[in-house]
Amino acid sequence: MRTLLNIIWLVLAGFWLAVGYAFAGVLLCILIFTIPWGIASFRMASYALWPFGRTVVPKPGAGAWSFLGNVVWVILAGWWLALGHIVSGVLLCLTIIGIPLGIADFKMVPISLAPLGKDIVRVP
Template identity: 40%
Template structure:
């Protein structure tokens, strides 16, 4: 990871990244406890790691990366994302948006606010995404 990404990730943890990553972990644990929610738990744990250290990485659709469709990027993935949206996605996205609004008040916080807005979009529709180096 380049030094700039390391510095940005450290600042990110201080400005809302840690508590939002904790929110993703809590959602993943709740999903894992239900057994039925294990596919969502896996996605939530992956995105929790991305939420903790977002700089130097990006989220992309798995089918655009591999060139072929799979269960998470097809119709079952869409149904999974709709269930996720109802169970946990909306409140994680809301947490990212509220944090972004608080950070956008200052000029220094604007890049971090933008990262939270991007994560809010991922929070709404995480199934079928994979985290790759930027």
């Protein structure tokens, strides 16, 4: 079932969301100072491309630096990536088939706003 949902997700929303994260990652990797945010953006692009069967968990040992990094992330890229998830989630929820995908899209909003200090792991 996860594979089927991932394929439908990829066609309807995942590809464009992943392109947005990859674009943000490339922009953030231009400057040396923002490379950690670029790496986080590429990690999120992978998650946005194929989200079903994976989940987000807090990273052990993440502290104040992750919080400060997330504040910078929201300013640089997080707000418009979260907006992309909200818009695509609303559009997906307009159809019955898209409702589970829209709910998954809404679940990705918090991590799109604060990706540092989080790990993406496979669900058993």
